[in-house]
Amino acid sequence: MIWGPIGREILFVGYWLYLVFVAGAGLLAISTALNAVSDHAICTALFTLVGAATVMLIASIQTLDRISWITWVGVMGIMTSVITLTIAVSQRDRPYAAPQTGPWDKQLKLWGDAPFVDCCAAVAAIIFSYAGAPAFFSVVAEMKNPRQFTRSLLVCQAVVISTFTIVAAVVYHYCGVYLSSPTLGSAGGVIKKVCYGFALPGLIAGAVLNTHIPAKLLMVRFLRNSEHLANNTKVHYIVWFSCIAFNASISFIIAEAIPVFNNLLSVVGAFLATPLSMTVECLMYMWEVRRKDEQPTMRGRLMYGWNFFIFVLSLFAIGTGMWASAMAIKGDIDKGNLLKPFGCADNSGFHPAS
Amino acid sequence: MASFLDVLGLIPGVLVIIVVGILTTYTDYIVGTFKLAHPEVYTLAEYVKRLESLHERHAHTTVLAS
Numbered sequence: 001m002i003w004g005p006i007g008r009e010i011l012f013v014g015y016w017l018y019l020v021f022v023a024g025a026g027l028l029a030i031s032t033a034l035n036a037v038s039d040h041a042i043c044t045a046l047f048t049l050v051g052a053a054t055v056m057l058i059a060s061i062q063t064l065d066r067i068s069w070i071t072w073v074g075v076m077g078i079m080t081s082v083i084t085l086t087i088a089v090s091q092r093d094r095p096y097a098a099p100q101t102g103p104w105d106k107q108l109k110l111w112g113d114a115p116f117v118d119c120c121a122a123v124a125a126i127i128f129s130y131a132g133a134p135a136f137f138s139v140v141a142e143m144k145n146p147r148q149f150t151r152s153l154l155v156c157q158a159v160v161i162s163t164f165t166i167v168a169a170v171v172y173h174y175c176g177v178y179l180s181s182p183t184l185g186s187a188g189g190v191i192k193k194v195c196y197g198f199a200l201p202g203l204i205a206g207a208v209l210n211t212h213i214p215a216k217l218l219m220v221r222f223l224r225n226s227e228h229l230a231n232n233t234k235v236h237y238i239v240w241f242s243c244i245a246f247n248a249s250i251s252f253i254i255a256e257a258i259p260v261f262n263n264l265l266s267v268v269g270a271f272l273a274t275p276l277s278m279t280v281e282c283l284m285y286m287w288e289v290r291r292k293d294e295q296p297t298m299r300g301r302l303m304y305g306w307n308f309f310i311f312v313l314s315l316f317a318i319g320t321g322m323w324a325s326a327m328a329i330k331g332d333i334d335k336g337n338l339l340k341p342f343g344c345a346d347n348s349g350f351h352p353a354s
Numbered sequence: 355m356a357s358f359l360d361v362l363g364l365i366p367g368v369l370v371i372i373v374v375g376i377l378t379t380y381t382d383y384i385v386g387t388f389k390l391a392h393p394e395v396y397t398l399a400e401y402v403k404r405l406e407s408l409h410e411r412h413a414h415t416t417v418l419a420s
Contacts, residue, residue: 008400110364111364113363122357132378134398140393168358172359177360217397
């Protein structure tokens with residue numbers, strides 16, 4: 001078995017890169033929110049920089065339990081934001097992006113008729129937005145009462161799944177094809193500002209976690225077998241702040257410099273997030289069963305089969321997701337649909353004037 | 355999320371959102387319960403690294419037992 005050392009390096013680099021990309025996307029989302037609330041007051045690249053600096057400051061607080069307050073503020077903000085959006089679109093005569101006079105049709109589809117490649121991209125994006133299993137090592141490690149893990153997980157996921165489902169279905173029902181891009185702007189006008197205003201702390205909290213965690217991965221790696229890892233020495237602080245600054249800078253640079261960042265993010269979702277949060281977990285289950293080498297029961301066989309099934313499904317999702325995002329990047333390049341590196345253009349959707 | 359429903363259609367879209375949610379809840383559960391049983395493992399990468407030594411030890415005890 002040479003899986004061990006090599007697999008460990010692959011997983012380490014893969015997980016680090018995945019978090020750095022998600023943090024980069026978070027910084028762009030912060031710039032979108034700042035653009036929306038301020039009517040694009042300054043250059044977007046500067047807003048992203050402001051976001052990166054804020055995130056860097058908060059993420060440098062040393063232990064996860066001391067930054068947990070910001071995740072609470074963030075969750076409340078995001079929930080308020082999507083609930084506001086959901087209610088607002090239901091109260092409007094027509095969605096903001098629809099023609100405001102004359103006949104209109106929101107073209108609701110019970111069954112989609114989009115090309116297969118677009119469906120693959122949508123499914124991959126849904127998987128990406130749920131991806132997070134590797135973080136549960138830290139979640140359990142930080143729990144006051146780890147024995148309540150299963151219950152907490154079920155409550156958390158039930159809230160997440162029902163919010164996703166209800167918000168998506170209601171907003172789609174009222175807007176149809178006239179969703180704004182990004183969706184949080186779909187109610188337009190003042191409500192768009194309100195939605196982004198409430199979402200802002202949540203976007204910051206997400207980027208903070210996705211900067212804090214990979215920086216800690218690096219620090220533990222550098223200071224392993226060193227007395228400086230667990231002690232508050234000068235070296236410890238220097239290494240920690242360097243790791244935070246390095247992570248925040250890389251996230252900022254890739255998000256701003258790569259002209260096809262959004263579609264490259266989808267590649268990361270399919271190629272890194274999906275295997276790290278589905279495939280490896282099923283392998284983990286199957287390896288553990290083999291390692292224990294107990295007499296297989298009927299239930300054991302069924303569970304093994306269930307894990308093998310998710311394993312195969314995840315491989316399929318990785319393949320189709322990568323194919324779809326590669327096609328999207330090719331489309332961007334062919335059409336010249338490229339973002340200007342460190343550009344200033346508004347990324348919060350169109351304005352009433354246009 | 356709503357934009358996915360425009361691509362997939364309301365019925366398949368809602369189904370995918372729920373099914374993927376359940377599948378990832380299960381993989382989260384695998385990680386969480388593993389961590390409960392093995393608090394000394396801190397990351398997925400460490401788990402994979404450890405796997406080797408665990409298998410070696412296992413092979414060793416099997417040889418002894420036979």
